[in-house]
Amino acid sequence: MLHWILWGTDMMERISRNTRIFFEGAFYSYKALFRWLNPATYLASKVLAPLTIMIFFVFIGAYASGSNNASFYVIGNSLIFAASSGIFGVTMSVGGERWTGTLPYLFGCPANRGAMFIGRAFMHILDGMLGVFIGLGWGILLFKLDLSQANPLALLLTILVTTFSTSGLGLLMGCLSLITRNVMLVNNTVYFALLIFSGANIPVEELPAWMQVIANGLPLTRGVACARTIIAGGSLTEIMPLLKEELLIGIILTILGYFLFKVFEIQAKKLGTLDIF
Amino acid sequence: MDAIIVRNLRRVYKSSDGIIKRKVKEVVAVEDVSFEIHQGELFGLLGPNGAGKTTTVKMLTTLLIPSGGSATILDLDVVKDAGKVRPRIGFIFGGERGLYWRLSALDNLRYFASLYYVDTQVARKRIPELIELVGLQGREREKVEGYSRGMRQRLHIARALLHDPQVLFLDEPTMGLDPVGARELRTTVKNLQSANKTILLTTHYMFEADALCQRIAVINKGRIVALDTPERLKENVQDLSVVEVEVYGMPPDQIEKIKTLEWVVEVSLENRDQVQVLQVHTPKGAEAIPMLVENLNGLRLGRIITREPTLEDAYVRLVGGAK
Ligand SMILES: Nc1ncnc2c1ncn2[C@@H]1O[C@H](COP(=O)(O)OP(=O)(O)OP(=O)(O)O)[C@@H](O)[C@H]1O
Ligand SMILES: [Mg+2]
DSSP: HHHHHHHHHHHHHHHHHHHHHHHHHHHHHHHHHHSSOOOOHHHHHHHHHHHHHHHHHHHHHHHHHOOOOOOHHHHHHHHHHHIIIHHHHHHHHHHHHHHHHHHHHHHSHHHHHHHHHHHHHHHHHHHHHHOOOOHHHHHHHHHHHOOOOHHHHHHHHHHHHHHHHHHHHHHHHHHHHHHSSSSHHHHHHHHHHHHHHHSSOGGGSOHHHHHHHHHSSSSSHHHHHHHHHHHTOOOOHHHHOOOOOOOHHHHHHHHHHHHHHHHHHHHHHHHHHTTTO | EEEEEEEEEEEHHHHHHEEESEEEEEEEEEEEEEEEEEOOOEEEEOOOSSSSSSHHHHTTTTTSOEEEEEEEEEEEEETTTTTHHGGGEEEEESSOSSOTTTTTTTHHHHHHHOOOOOOOOEEHHHHHHHHHHHTTTTTTTTTTGOOHHHHHHHHHHHHHHOOOEEEEESSTTTTTOOOOHHHHEEEEEEEETTOOOOOEEESSSHHHHHHHHSSEEEEEEEEEEEEEEEHHHTTTTTTTTTEEEEEEEHHHHHHHHTTTTOOOOOEEEEEEETEEEEEEEEETTTGGHHHHHHHHHTTTEEEEEEEEHHHHHHHHHHHHHHO
């Protein structure tokens, strides 16, 4: 009995200590990435840059498809903003450690690796969600996006799950960039793959069969579909199966990323490559 | 009691070059290294570039798996019990990397305090104390990118002390510091030892090891070539004296020739401004001067002196002089 109480309190303490690592790590690594921006530039990068991207795709899309279906591109590209936070932000936050030379200090500390690693995604999920809201906001202001049919809770859930799943991809990419020592190349490739495959700009049904297979294996694809359904007035139950799959993809990517991170740590200690950059 | 025990430690690095024909090259960075460091001792690991100092420290700090041998810290094995070793040790690697440059000193310390599970209350009290200890007070809210090299290095020391570790590894802590900064840092290190910490310090500088350490291990080409107190290391060369000759344009083969002379124990050549200084260790003392001059005929010579050997000479003799 006493044994179990001790075990229980020990567990509780561990959880609380690691929760701290999770959130403090999330906070400081985010701050370390973005503090070079002053508030004005930060805001510009969050608010203005998405606008230009959105305008670009809405007009290109309208021109290419010949229809006047701005909402399609507005919704798709708003979710792409989630992916860019998830991928670029998280990758930089993990892969950037090689550049700061902090890897030996991180791997020499006793911190729980899972909390340390997965915490990196947290702020970027919030950041990504904000990006989606801003994108949709521009859509309402400039492209007559109509959200009146949308169930707000279902939309919020869709955005949360999609941002989570893309940040899972970011964690995996972050690890790859630690291993390959090439952050930007890896990132850009994946980002453009999402632009093409996710259905954000090209309907998935119009892709060749082999591309559809890839599209269905990637995060974001289902999230984009869900968001469109919800905004068109669909119900939460209608999108639930797809949303669950999107969540599952996110969980799988996060777990894969974590394992890759552990493998990287072990390999780096074996090969002596921790502080090579 | 021994805080650190190192037994026959060995590390081989494999590196491959060439794209088509991958040739794997092996570098033995550390070979058969053994020593003990007593609790509360300040121990110096001294050696030239590439001697294997950093490699040794990396293995002891759980950052590199040894290829052979073993090491324990406070009776915990650095490989098998790595998780238990980590909270008990602090370490810094010389240089300014390894901090988040866009964060302030305070934020850097707060983050690492959480990574070391330092209680929030304790950290709140300790961080200002450490900032004071390393002399960063007043600047702690500024971003690290605006710090001087010395400030960053001192911040590293504060970081290493956050969790009040019993054992400290300082790999070239004075690297790149100006003489005043280096002296201040040495005082800090000395004070840490008074706080009863066990410290392993690596350095290139004999005088630094001499000023700080109770015992010094000299490492060269991966092997320990001497291990003793600074006094005893000096005694090794007491029977010799050193003849210093200023020369201009000494050809390398002439150094080799002098090395082979029967009354010469060790030769080193140092470049100082316009002139090279040839140092010859010999039991002959001043008698050696005419013989040496004879062997330097044809060269323009400057000042010639004989002097007592220093610890530096002991070191030069151990790691081989002419570079
Ligand atoms: N990651 C690595 N991969 C391959 N070889 C390495 C690696 N790290 C060190 N070496 C080699 O191992 C040897 C010892 O290097 P080490 O860094 O331990 O020396 P050191 O005594 O710390 O030198 P310095 O005084 O210059 O810092 C050198 O020959 C070096 O080139
Ligand atoms: Mg070194």
